[in-house]
Amino acid sequence: MxxxxxxxxxxxxxxxxxxxxxxxxxxxxxxxxxxxxxxxxxxxxxxxxxxxxxxxxxxxxxxxxxxxxxxxxxxxxxxxxxxxxxxxxxxxxxxxxxxxxxRAEETTADRLLRSLPERALVVVLVGIANHDNVGAIFRNAAAFQANAVLLDRTCCDPLYRKAIRVSVGAALKVPFATFDTETTLATNLDSHGFSRLAFSPRGTEDLRHIRRTDRLALYFGSEGEGLPTELLATMKTARIPIAGDFDSLNVAATSAIALHHFTVGDL
Structure with a gap:
């Protein structure tokens, strides 16, 4: 130097x-x-x-x-x-x-999924434009050994200065790729043997009762609106039980709880 x-x-x-x-x-x-x-x-x-x-x-x-x-x-x-x-x-x-x-040469979601091990956990982000939330989710992904993060085109770029800083460098560690449409991503996930689970306060299943599959993709949406209703209708949905007089958790907190639930036995 x-x-x-x-x-x-x-x-x-x-x-x-x-x-x-x-x-x-x-x-x-x-x-x-x-x-x-x-x-x-x-x-x-x-x-x-x-x-x-x-x-x-x-x-x-x-x-x-x-x-x-x-x-x-x-x-x-x-x-x-x-x-x-x-x-x-x-x-x-x-x-x-x-x-x-x-940045390295950009890869595709399909190519990234193809490179993952037989037992893999993937985080999927839809519509999350807040730098703090994206950075925090990458930090959680690194802490709980998620294999990749996939982001739709409306999400904040993980390499924004603030996102990298909030992630404590995890955005430079956890492999990621962007995808164009949820339909294409669903096809890619299916072809690579991933089951899909979406998180929503309106989720039909209690997270505590859901068991891990070998290849699993966890979907998280933006603050307020959450994941689109039409997307939730295409997969199993989960909720994290909270006090009945409160609305919901921050998406970064939700991702931490979900990732811990599915990886605690692997750490």
């Missing part, structure tokens, strides 16, 4: 980091922003994603020697003072650790 001092927020070498609160690199030449020590560690360990450069607050450099030792030769590591970094990013960067990563 190459340590490079930056003294001017307008330096062209760090242009990709500029004003990241107002814009995100997702969709720009396959780049994304990784933020924080844990996420940087995951990125530098990743096989699927590679780092393009790192930007650090100068006082963070000494404490990152172990992590930075994994950086590839010649990787630019830009170092700057607090005021300069704040001028670059457009806000107070108290974490002081940023990196630019490049």
């Amino acid at each position: 190459d340590i490079i001092r930056i003294d001017d927020p307008g330096d062209s070498r760090i242009a990709a980091y500029r004003d990241i609160r107002e814009r995100d690199l997702v969709g720009r030449q396959g780049r994304f922003i990784a933020e924080g020590k844990v996420v940087l560690d995951v990125l530098l360990d990743s096989i699927r994603f590679r780092s393009e450069s790192i930007l650090l607050l100068e006082n963070r450099l000494p404490g990152l020697s172990r992590i930075l030792s994994k950086a590839s030769p010649g990787l630019p590591v830009y170092v700057a003072s607090g005021p300069v970094i704040n001028g670059i990013t457009g806000f107070h960067m108290h974490r002081g650790i940023l990196a630019i990563g490049r």
Whole structure:
């Protein structure tokens, strides 16, 4: 790696980091922003994603020697003072650790499903556009060893800066793919031997009474609206019992309970 001092927020070498609160690199030449020590560690360990450069607050450099030792030769590591970094990013960067990563070649849901082991658990997200929820669900997927996450085109990209940060780097660990239509995905899941289970407050079966199949896909929908009624009608549905005078759980909390239920014996 190459340590490079930056003294001017307008330096062209760090242009990709500029004003990241107002814009995100997702969709720009396959780049994304990784933020924080844990996420940087995951990125530098990743096989699927590679780092393009790192930007650090100068006082963070000494404490990152172990992590930075994994950086590839010649990787630019830009170092700057607090005021300069704040001028670059457009806000107070108290974490002081940023990196630019490049996404791997996008795979298809069918190809990803084909690569999974005989016993596999898949998370399917429909209409979840909130960065915090997507990041938290990826964190739960990693914690409970889900094999993949599949997202429809209306979901938040897991590589948004905030989604990666909330996931604590899990969005860089758990394989994922997007799909175009629920019908196509259902066909793919069926062809690869997956049973499907959708979660809804209106679910017909109590989660506590549902047993795991070897290949299982768990469906989760957006806050408020949840999964579309027509989609729920195509598969078994589950509910998590809660107090009768309360409406529902947050979707991230729901995913944590569901994933724990189906993986506790495998951990």
